[in-house]
Amino acid sequence: MIRLGTRGSKLAMAQSQQVADEVARVTGDAVELVEITTPGDRSMAPVTQLGVGVFVSALREALEEDRIDVAVHSFKDLPTAQPDHLSIVAVPPRADARDALIASGKTLIDLPEGSRIGTGSPRRISQLLALGRGFECVPIRGNIDTRMARVGDDLDAVVLASAGLIRVGRQGEISEFLDPLQMLPAPAQGALAVECRKSDKTLSAILGKLNDRYSQTAVAAERGLLARLEAGCSAPVAALADVSEGEEPGDIDIYLRGAAIALDGSHTVKLSSTATVAADDDVFQTASNVGRALAEELLAEGAAELLK
Numbered sequence: 010m011i012r013l014g015t016r017g018s019k020l021a022m023a024q025s026q027q028v029a030d031e032v033a034r035v036t037g038d039a040v041e042l043v044e045i046t047t048p049g050d051r052s053m054a055p056v057t058q059l060g061v062g063v064f065v066s067a068l069r070e071a072l073e074e075d076r077i078d079v080a081v082h083s084f085k086d087l088p089t090a091q092p093d094h095l096s097i098v099a100v101p102p103r104a105d106a107r108d109a110l111i112a113s114g115k116t117l118i119d120l121p122e123g124s125r126i127g128t129g130s131p132r133r134i135s136q137l138l139a140l141g142r143g144f145e146c147v148p149i150r151g152n153i154d155t156r157m158a159r160v161g162d163d164l165d166a167v168v169l170a171s172a173g174l175i176r177v178g179r180q181g182e183i184s185e186f187l188d189p190l191q192m193l194p195a196p197a198q199g200a201l202a203v204e205c206r207k208s209d210k211t212l213s214a215i216l217g218k219l220n221d222r223y224s225q226t227a228v229a230a231e232r233g234l235l236a237r238l239e240a241g242c243s244a245p246v247a248a249l250a251d252v253s254e255g256e257e258p259g260d261i262d263i264y265l266r267g268a269a270i271a272l273d274g275s276h277t278v279k280l281s282s283t284a285t286v287a288a289d290d291d292v293f294q295t296a297s298n299v300g301r302a303l304a305e306e307l308l309a310e311g312a313a314e315l316l317k
């Protein structure tokens with residue numbers, strides 16, 4: 010029996026069950042979901058105040074204390090530092106990385122000046138303000154259902170990750186998939202991380218079968234950028250890597266975009282780069298370095314001042 014730890018939210022349960030089915034398939038073992046309550050689930054304080062990794066540490070403790078064998082995380086919630094005794098053994102095929110607008114059928118361009126848009130994410134707030142459309146951003150917390158219920162009530166719209174909406178089956182209520190040209194997603198948005206104890210060598214090796222090399226490449230590039238900027242999931246930093254088949258067999262081409270945005274939307278530094286991960290490269294190393302190099306360029310253009 011393999012114990013797979015999950016948070017108890019509908020979204021976490023949905024994505025964990027999906028991974029659990031895959032774990033059962035590749036190991037041939039039965040998989041039991043073990044619900045772990047995190048301080049982030051108990052508190053209604055804004056995520057920006059709770060701090061980075063609040064949803065993650067309880068799952069990691071459970072792994073370290075051998076109460077579970079596998080943890081499934083939303084990759085974008087992971088701090089950039091990896092704990093010594095744990096390793097991410099797989100990045101399953103990534104879901105849609107884009108943010109989504111929920112606005113009773115309206116798109117961004119339909120929303121009049123002064124529209125109240127629910128989001129507490131500095132990255133989303135700053136990019137909405139940078140559009141110069143006079144939107145008012147309203148902090149919001151709680152699960153997907155709670156947030157969506159406020160549209161048409163005290164809010165005109167909310168912005169959420171489309172991946173989460175798709176995972177809980179509410180994609181039908183998305184009124185616009187926001188183009189990354191306007192709303193660049195969070196590093197690793199839409200991706201999951203499958204984590205094990207390093208000492209669990211056999212399990213780690215088998216779960217490696219769940220890894221999607223393309224998704225792993227994209228996430229490593231985006232997270233390399235985030236790490237070099239020394240920013241966390243609540244900083245106004247955005248990154249998205251498009252990945253595609255390269256020229257030589259096994260090569261992966263990366264088109265990486267990255268941005269740092271002043272919280273009030275008044276200034277943006279946004280750049281892109283291209284690179285190739287060769288078939289025999291260490292995906293993680295090469296792609297992270299691509300992200301780090303783009304971060305250097307962003308810093309040279311003043312990103313650090315915007316993130317202060």
Ligand SMILES: NCc1[nH]cc(CCC(=O)O)c1CC(=O)O
Nearest residue numbers: 083085169170172173198199200
């Ligand atoms: N910050 C919270 C969070 N962490 C992961 C997701 C779901 C999307 C994903 O897996 O990237 C969400 C909700 C959201 O941002 O709307």
